[in-house]
Every structure is written in C-alpha cells, then in structure tokens.
Amino acid sequence: MSGTVRLTVARAVVRFLANQHTERDGQRQRLFAGCFGIFGHGNVAGVGQALLEAELADPTALPYHLARNEQAMVHASAAYARMRNRLTTFACTASIGPGSTNMLTGAALATINRLPVLLLPSDIFATRVSSPVLQELEDPHGYDVSVNDAFRPVSTFFDRVWRPEQLPAALLGAMRVLTDPANTGAATIALPQDVQAEAHDWPVELFDERVWHVVRTPPEPDQLTRAWDVIRSAERPLIVAGGGVIYAEATDDLRAFVEATGIPVGETQAGKGSLPYDHPLALGAIGSTGTTAANRMAREADVVIGIGTRYSDFTTASRTAFADPGVRFVNINVAPIDAHKHAGVAVLADGREALRGLADAAQGWSVADGYRARARELSAEWDRTVEHAYTLGHGPLPAQSEVIGAVNELSDPRDVVVCAAGSMPGDLHKLWRTRDPKGYHVEYGYSCMGYEIAGGVGIAMAAPDRDVYVMCGDGSYLMMSSELVTAVSEGIKIVVVLVQNHGFHSIGALSEELGSQRFGTRYRYRDPDSGRLDGGKLPIDLAANAESLGVTVLRTDGIDEFRAALTDAKNHTGGPVLVHVETDPLVHAPDSESWWDVPVSEVAELDSTIQAYKTYAEHKQRQRPHIADAEANQHGGQTS
Numbered sequence: 257m258s259g260t261v262r263l264t265v266a267r268a269v270v271r272f273l274a275n276q277h278t279e280r281d282g283q284r285q286r287l288f289a290g291c292f293g294i295f296g297h298g299n300v301a302g303v304g305q306a307l308l309e310a311e312l313a314d315p316t317a318l319p320y321h322l323a324r325n326e327q328a329m330v331h332a333s334a335a336y337a338r339m340r341n342r343l344t345t346f347a348c349t350a351s352i353g354p355g356s357t358n359m360l361t362g363a364a365l366a367t368i369n370r371l372p373v374l375l376l377p378s379d380i381f382a383t384r385v386s387s388p389v390l391q392e393l394e395d396p397h398g399y400d401v402s403v404n405d406a407f408r409p410v411s412t413f414f415d416r417v418w419r420p421e422q423l424p425a426a427l428l429g430a431m432r433v434l435t436d437p438a439n440t441g442a443a444t445i446a447l448p449q450d451v452q453a454e455a456h457d458w459p460v461e462l463f464d465e466r467v468w469h470v471v472r473t474p475p476e477p478d479q480l481t482r483a484w485d486v487i488r489s490a491e492r493p494l495i496v497a498g499g500g501v502i503y504a505e506a507t508d509d510l511r512a513f514v515e516a517t518g519i520p521v522g523e524t525q526a527g528k529g530s531l532p533y534d535h536p537l538a539l540g541a542i543g544s545t546g547t548t549a550a551n552r553m554a555r556e557a558d559v560v561i562g563i564g565t566r567y568s569d570f571t572t573a574s575r576t577a578f579a580d581p582g583v584r585f586v587n588i589n590v591a592p593i594d595a596h597k598h599a600g601v602a603v604l605a606d607g608r609e610a611l612r613g614l615a616d617a618a619q620g621w622s623v624a625d626g627y628r629a630r631a632r633e634l635s636a637e638w639d640r641t642v643e644h645a646y647t648l649g650h651g652p653l654p655a656q657s658e659v660i661g662a663v664n665e666l667s668d669p670r671d672v673v674v675c676a677a678g679s680m681p682g683d684l685h686k687l688w689r690t691r692d693p694k695g696y697h698v699e700y701g702y703s704c705m706g707y708e709i710a711g712g713v714g715i716a717m718a719a720p721d722r723d724v725y726v727m728c729g730d731g732s733y734l735m736m737s738s739e740l741v742t743a744v745s746e747g748i749k750i751v752v753v754l755v756q757n758h759g760f761h762s763i764g765a766l767s768e769e770l771g772s773q774r775f776g777t778r779y780r781y782r783d784p785d786s787g788r789l790d791g792g793k794l795p796i797d798l799a800a801n802a803e804s805l806g807v808t809v810l811r812t813d814g815i816d817e818f819r820a821a822l823t824d825a826k827n828h829t830g831g832p833v834l835v836h837v838e839t840d841p842l843v844h845a846p847d848s849e850s851w852w853d854v855p856v857s858e859v860a861e862l863d864s865t866i867q868a869y870k871t872y873a874e875h876k877q878r879q880r881p882h883i884a885d886a887e888a889n890q891h892g893g894q895t896s
C-alpha cells in the first residue's frame with residue numbers, strides 16, 4: 257500500500273505505537289501493553305486527544321492508564337518490562353514542565369537497570385510564539401534548551417521532534433534502542449506542545465505492523481574458546497549470576513551447566529532466582545548483602561564467571577569479595593561495558609547462547625568432588641542461619657527477618673516479592689528463599705525509595721496470575737504511595753506489607769556503623785529543650801492513611817496476628833490490600849562477612865567517627881583494582 261494519511265503528530269505517535277511488536281524464540285508480543293499518563297496543558301489536547309480517539313476506535317489498541325505521579329508511572333512501566341523479560345513495556349505521557357521532569361528519576365532507574373520504557377515528555381512550543389509559556393525554563397544562553405534536556409544523560413536515546421517530518425526517524429530510533437538488549441533503557445521523545453497538535457501527511461507504511469526481533473547474539477567461537485580455556489584451568493571457579501540470566505530465560509541452561517560441571521552460583525540482586533534456593537550448587541546472594549556461603553567461596557575463587565552482571569559495588573563488596581591474588585574473570589554479557597569489566601575475557605553474547613556453547617565445550621569436565629561438597633555444606637549452613645532468622649521469636653516487636661520468613665512461607669512459590677530501598681533489600685537478598693526465576697523483584701540498580709508500590713502495580717499488571725507482595729518501609733511509603741489509588745481504581749490486587757519502624761532502619765544502622773550516631777534517621781518530634789529531632793515518636797498512622805485511599809487494611813500486632821492477616825490478604829480479591837506490622841529496628845539480619853565502601857570522615861571531633869575511620873582504613877587495604885589481563889595471567893600467580 258502506498259499513499260498518505262493526514263493525522264496530528266500525537267495521533268501518528270499513538271497509531272505507530274499500537275502497531276509495534278517484539279519477537280524472540282518465535283514468540284511474538286506487543287511491544288506496548290498501553291500508555292500511562294497524567295494530563296496537563298502540555299499533552300491534554302495533543303497526546304490526550306489522540307489516546308481518546310484511539311480508545312473510542314479500539315480500546316485494546318493502546319489502553320490508557322491514569323497514574324497519580326509521573327515518577328511512579330515510569331517505575332510501573334519498568335517493573336512491567338522486567339517481569340516480561342524486557343519484551344513488552346509501556347509508553348508514558350506527561351505534561352510540560354514538572355509533569356515531565358517528575359519522570360527523570362524513573363528514567364534513570366530504567367536506564368541503570370536496562371529496562372525498556374518509552375517516555376513522551378511534553379515540551380515548550382516549537383514556534384516559541386507564546387514564549388515563555390507556563391512552566392517554561394528560559395535559558396539565557398540558548399532558547400532551544402528546555403527542562404527536558406535533563407533527560408539526555410538518563411536516557412539511552414533522546415530526541416525532540418521540533419517538526420513533524422522528524423517524527424518517523426525519532427520513533428524508529430527509539431524502537432531500535434528499546435528492543436536492543438545491550439542498549440535498552442529509557443528512550444525519550446520530547447514532544448513540543450504545539451507540534452503534538454499539528455497535522456501532517458504521513459506515509460501510510462509508517463503505521464504498518466512492525467516486528468522488532470530481539471536478538472540472541474551467539475558467542476563468537478574464538479571468544480568462547482578463550483573463555484573456556486580460562487574456566488577449565490580453574491580449580492575453584494564461581495559463577496556470578498546477574499539479571500541477564502533471567503532476562504535471557506537462561507535459568508534451565510544455567511542449571512544444566514552447573515550440574516554438569518559442579519561450578520557453584522552466587523546471585524546478584526537482579527539475578528536472584530537464577531537457581532532455586534535449595535539447589536545444592538546455589539550459594540544464594542553474593543557480595544555486601546550476601547550469604548556466608550557465597551562470600552566464602554568468592555574469597556577463594558580463582559576464576560569468576562560473571563553472567564549478565566554489571567558487577568555493582570554491592571556484588572563485588574566494593575572490590576573486596578574476590579580475594580585470591582591470581583583471580584581472573586570471564587564475563588558473558590550482551591553489553592560491552594560489562595563484558596570487559598575487571599580485565600576479564602569478554603564473551604559478548606546472550607546468556608543462554610553462551611551457556612549452551614560452554615556446556616558443549618565442557619563435556620566431561622568437572623570441578624573436584626570436594627569442591628562440590630564444600631558448596632553444598634556452606635549452602636546448608638546458611639540455610640540453617642535463615643531458618644533461625646525466620647523464627648527468632650523476638651519481642652515485644654518482631655524482627656524484620658520474622659516478617660520476611662512469614663511472607664516467604666505463606667506465599668506461593670510463583671508469587672513475587674518486591675522491594676527497592678531501605679533495610680529490606682539487603683535482608684531479602686540474604687534471606688528470601690526464591691523458588692521461581694520471576695519470584696524475586698528487588699530493584700537495586702537505583703534502589704529508589706518509592707519504587708515499591710508503583711513497581712508492584714506494574715508487576716501485577718504483567719502477571720495477573722501471581723500474587724505480588726510489596727515489602728514497603730515507612731520511609732518508602734511516605735516517599736510515594738500514590739499508586740495505591742491507581743490500584744484501587746483499576747482493581748489491581750497487590751499485597752503491601754508495610755513495615756513500620758519509625759524511620760530509617762537501614763541508614764540508621766549505617767550511620768551508627770560509620771560513627772554518625774543515627775543522626776537524622778528517625779522520625780521524631782523536634783524536642784523543644786534540645787532543639788534537635790530527638791523527641792517522642794510521631795503519632796503517625798499509615799494504616800489509616802492507606803484506608804483513606806480506599807485500600808483494604810489489616811492492622812496487626814505481633815508475628816502471629818501478622819501471619820493470620822497474610823492468609824486473609826492472600827484470599828482477598830480485587831484491589832490492593834495492606835498489612836501493617838510494626839517491627840524492632842534494632843535487630844539486624846545475619847552477618848554477610850562482607851563490606852561496603854561508604855567513606856568515613858578522615859578527621860573528626862567525635863570519637864565514634866575517629867574509631868569508625870580506623871576500621872574503614874583497614875577495609876580499604878583489601879580493595880582490589882582487578883586490572884590484570886585474564887589471558888596474560890592464564891597460569892595464575894600474578895596479583896590483579
């Protein structure tokens with residue numbers, strides 16, 4: 257077919273998005289499950305009008321969902337994309353100015369976690385005839401700058417459509433990036449308010465159904481040989497499984513490879529669930545919030561095989577986790593930036609394809625029996641630690657680990673636990689018994705307070721056949737609970753477990769450890785005598801707050817009531833339910849035998865800080881640059 261069709265820019269965007277698909281392994285799905293939005297003068301008459309016409313013509317084409325906060329709608333989209341292994345996502349439309357810049361934090365989160373989301377911030381008039389418009393920032397150095405330029409560093413693709421003719425290339429460029437596993441993240445197309453409403457004659461083929469093939473890059477044979485040469489020379493190899501294992505749906509291949517070779521697996525936050533927790537070669541979490549099983553084996557490992565990991569500081573314990581002087585790295589990753597980290601042998605490939613290649617090469621090869629046995633024993637030891645933490649019987653208020661234990665036990669294996677910031681991500685990483693590759697969803701690339709509830713909504717939309725347990729601290733709840741209202745209005749069931757501890761358990765403990773005496777980390781009245789924020793507890797009632805939003809709320813006192821309420825929450829249908837529990841913020845999860853680099857003041861008046869600095873300086877000594885070339889050090893011995 258040829259010819260043109262006359263539509264506004266906004267309608268062209270909506271019609272185009274409704275016709276995009278992805279395909280991987282022969283399975284085809286829509287790239288966009290819908291569009292989240294909040295309207296204002298920047299988009300109400302442009303994208304808003306286009307979405308209305310689309311909904312009236314075909315409500316399934318690009319369903320519109322009204323969010324309550326723009327940051328939250330980007331989180332929901334990213335969470336949805338993560339749940340769908342990055343094959344389907346949402347578009348997000350926001351009004352000019354604050355509506356758009358509210359999406360910046362969501363954009364950074366999506367890009368850091370490599371999760372595809374399409375952002376459509378509205379922009380100032382292209383014609384500038386009405387400038388400065390409401391909410392326009394005027395840059396005295398150049399009139400083509402707007403607040404949306406702030407999206408550039410946090411997006412993996414950015415374009416601004418000053419003229420309708422630029423739209424097709426911008427759309428195609430954004431789709432290319434969204435569907436490229438190595439480069440995906442937030443793709444942003446800024447749409448000036450006047451351009452959205454402008455008409456243009458579009459070539460009809462712009463709106464043809466299009467399929468974006470999400471590639472599984474095979475390993476280049478020489479790269480695979482080099483990688484295998486390093487691995488087979490190892491006596492104490494260890495796999496670090498990252499999010500890439502799960503996005504590539506490579507968990508069965510990982511399991512087959514490790515069962516054949518006996519190589520044990522430590523998991524990052526995004527990679528947790530790569531193996532079920534009770535697999536004999538599953539060491540569980542690795543790094544600063546890791547298990548003693550993974551961290552002890554990491555300390556001794558002579559070859560570390562990273563699969564789909566960014567090696568964040570939490571994974572490497574700020575480069576102290578891998579302590580063998582001759583340790584070498586092999587990195588399987590679709591992204592060159594990660595494949596080349598720690599001077600490793602790079603395998604630029606899809607995780608599943610690379611694992612299959614390695615499995616072929618590894619025929620008949622295995623670690624020593626004693627090494628397999630050590631992994632099994634250390635894992636079993638950690639599991640006893642978990643069991644103890646789950647059943648502490650702490651009083652009068654329960655410990656957080658008991659709350660985690662109850663949720664783990666009373667949820668179904670396929671249900672999803674969600675978290676992002678506070679003390680719970682670390683505790684979950686250590687303690688959650690993962691039974692399904694998609695059962696653990698902790699956002700720890702950006703660790704963004706406020707992701708929890710919004711993310712939970714996105715996950716529930718992506719997987720309506722699973723229950724979603726959102727673990728939310730009181731701090732995160734206060735930061736952003738707005739999408740509870742979206743869940744009420746859309747009838748989306750999430751179970752929010754609100755852990756009330758009157759402030760920051762996480763940063764409080766960190767502050768104390770670093771000599772800063774929990775300063776400013778508790779929610780308290782300002783004391784009129786001391787003039788400091790160390791007065792009595794605030795009369796805050798977050799359960800009442802949730803109730804006022806239309807959420808079904810179950811208040812609990814103690815772990816037994818909490819368990820009973822969880823069962824009620826499980827049976828609840830339609831809409832969100834919140835279980836409120838108060839915990840003791842002074843009970844810590846079991847020790848990781850690990851470290852995290854958070855700089856301490858080198859000079860101070862406070863003795864607590866002076867002491868903390870001494871400990872800090874000792875740990876700094878153990879930090880490793882990991883710059884020795886893995887191939888040059890094939891036969892070990894050199895320090896890296």
Ligand SMILES: Cc1ncc(C[n+]2csc(CCOP(=O)(O)OP(=O)(O)O)c2C)c(N)n1
Binds near residue numbers: 679704705729735761
């Ligand atoms: C948006 C954002 N602001 C600040 C931080 C830094 N931060 C990390 S955890 C935390 C406190 C979280 O409190 P809460 O949700 O109550 O969890 P708790 O620490 O009590 O477990 C803060 C302020 C963050 N991660 N995200």
Ligand SMILES: [Mg+2]
Binds near residue numbers: 678
């Ligand atoms: Mg708290």
